[in-house]
Amino acid sequence: MPGHRIFATTFARVYPMYVQKAERKQRTKDDVDRILCWLTGYDAAGLxxxxxxxxxxxxFFxxxxxxxxKRFEIKGVVCGVRVEAVEDPLMREIRHLDKLIDELxxxxxMEKILRS
Structure with a gap:
């Protein structure tokens, strides 16, 4: 069974949308990058x-x-889907990221977003 089409979507195509969503709410690209680095372990150069x-x-994942x-502490609903109920591991990681960007x-x- 083929995966969801988002799996094959390039991260570079969606990344600017994360930044735009944050900037519309007076947050920054640096905030988005900080979340991405926290979630994945990439440093700025790796990202x-x-x-x-x-x-x-x-x-990417x-x-x-x-x-x-601590990503498993991310709970709630994104796009009508409860994050912790997503069974596919890759889709769950994508939903974790979506939820973090929503919170931003x-x-x-930021301390609450990063579960500090």
């Missing part, structure tokens, strides 16, 4: 390398240096 290489979401263990856009403090 930029993934964007420049136009890797797909599947590769597969090559992540260290997925944050809703003005939640």
């Amino acid at each position: 930029q390398q993934q964007i420049d290489a136009s890797v797909d979401f599947e590769t 597969a090559q992540a240096p260290a997925m944050h263990p 856009a809703k003005g939640k403090p």
